Amino acid sequence: MDNSDDLKSLNEELNFVYRYLRKLKISHEDAEDIVQETAYKFLQYYDSIRTPKIRSWLIRVAINFHYDQFRKNSRVKLDLREDQVKTLSKDLPEEILISYEHWSEIECILSKLKPTYREVLLLKYKWELKYDEIAKILDLKVNTIKTFLARARKEFAKLYREVYK
Template sequence: MYDSAFKAALYEQLSHVYRYLIKKGANPQDAEDIVQDTAYKYLMNLEAIEAAKVKSWLYRVAINQFYDILRRQKRTNHILKKIVYDEEAIDDLPEDILLEKEFQEHVQLILHQLREPYREILLLKYDLELKYTEIADMLNISIPSVKMTLHRARKQFLDQYRRMTNERKK
């Protein structure tokens, strides 16, 4: 069905995606699952994807799946933290726990209020700790555009955070 050159090129691209996922913190099993699912989706949508955009498409699908796994893990970690806080409440001051929880809620609320490009670029930079070049490749934009968008996103985030904390103090 597919010639050997096509298979070799796809295998090479998927190998890069796998290494990228490992580099970003995915465990090998999750990375393999993500790559396998990405390959399946690619083969199912082969005709709809432009040849010049295959690489960025593969990365985008894999990263989105990685985000899904991280979200699930965060939910699990949140539940575990809650249990641990209940178990170790003696060691931490209640004020510290409440302040940390309030801070996390503020961050999540502000992120949800940001426009999608700003939210996405902040998560790529600070949650996944990607470099400018990696973000540029993934979003198919130039490095100066990444820097400019990131600067604007940080500024908007900080403005909203300051407004929110000032409103709460009043």
């Protein structure tokens, strides 16, 4: 990647990725770190990337990196001191554990879905993106996204009933 036009193009694409991450309500510092890691991976694998649509590749790498970081940082820690526990309502720690267990159940079922279905469900319901935004990220038509979401919801419900009924 020696051409200055290629570097300018990469810089524009990375700026788009940064703006997209900020739209997802990712903090400025985290978005910068994610973009830096994405740029590093792009430069590292530049020769093996075969897609003409670099933007979608960069966004996918950035989102995957964010998911990985989120998973690492979202472990539940209940190391409260006794005086802190007394000030909390009695059911608050239980609510925390229940919501964590509920999310664990959802992640378990999501892991059994096809990657495309898992991805559209997460983008729609976790990140609360609109159909056209999801279509742009995944480089698919809006109607295809709607179809995938309908199928993904149906498959998710089927797996949920099998596992937790």
